Amino acid sequence: MQRKDTRRRRGAEDDVESVLDELYATPPPDFVSRREELAVTARTAGRADDARRIHAARRPTRAAWAANLLLRSQPEESAQFLELGRALRQAHRTLDADGLKELSAQRRRIVAALSRQAAGLARDAGHPLSDAAQREVESTLRAVLADPDAADRWAGGRLETALTPPSAFPSDTATPSPGPRARPSRPAAPPPARSTRKDELAERRRKRREELARAEEAAEAAARRLRDRHAEHADADAALRRAREVHEQARQRVSDAERQLRQAQQDLERAERERRAAEERDRAATDALAGAEREAREAARHVDRLAARNK
Incomplete structure (x- = not known):
């Protein structure tokens, strides 16, 4: 139980x-x-x-509703966008200034493309976004990329207001801020040799470049998928318009045929009435002719009788 x-x-x-x-x-x-x-x-x-x-x-506000609509209408792209945000946040913690600048450009392109898609979905639903609302959608998407809490809120699909990204992530020229240094509990070790420091620096740069490359690949893949979805949506719209035109033409032909059928039915009923009236007139004329023939025969016999008396 x-x-x-x-x-x-x-x-x-x-x-x-x-x-x-x-x-x-x-x-x-x-x-x-x-x-x-x-x-x-x-x-x-x-x-x-x-x-x-x-x-x-x-x-929800109009912008929050459009962001919710984007999440629910494009679940695959939304999941990839959330994954991209995780990759970008990881990359932001390790990239240098040049890497962050390039990463920011990628981020802006993806956010702009998705915000346009959200605006298109809202327009198709009959509730187009104002310029201010579309900017709020962009702000929400930037927050999703920058802030894991914002990403979780958007992933729930029940935003009531637009989200605001944290101011520190990531500006075009920002450099990662180092974390707080722990106070050493014992004397610091002597600095490593110059060659060792160069090797470590080169290794860090190599890792940063690899992370940037992975983030760029993910962003480009998301952009390609978005373009593909736009193309599929355009094809579906064109097919829908063609289907509506064919349907309207067929409906018009059916309407014309029904009108012709009603007219033909009326013509048939009128012809039937005229036929019955003509048959009635024919019967009446036939009866009148027979009566006239009888009268003519009677008159002829009467004339013959009178002529015989006068001889």
């Missing part, structure tokens, strides 16, 4: 989580009415706790 109760509770939790996911993908103008509708449904089903959770949800 306890196992069944546990499964029932987990099922209810899954239900309310799905409801909240749906709610935060709802356009902001429809959010409140949809929230109240879902809360009433949960309350009617006897799930008072779920109803309170749903009712406590706060309407």
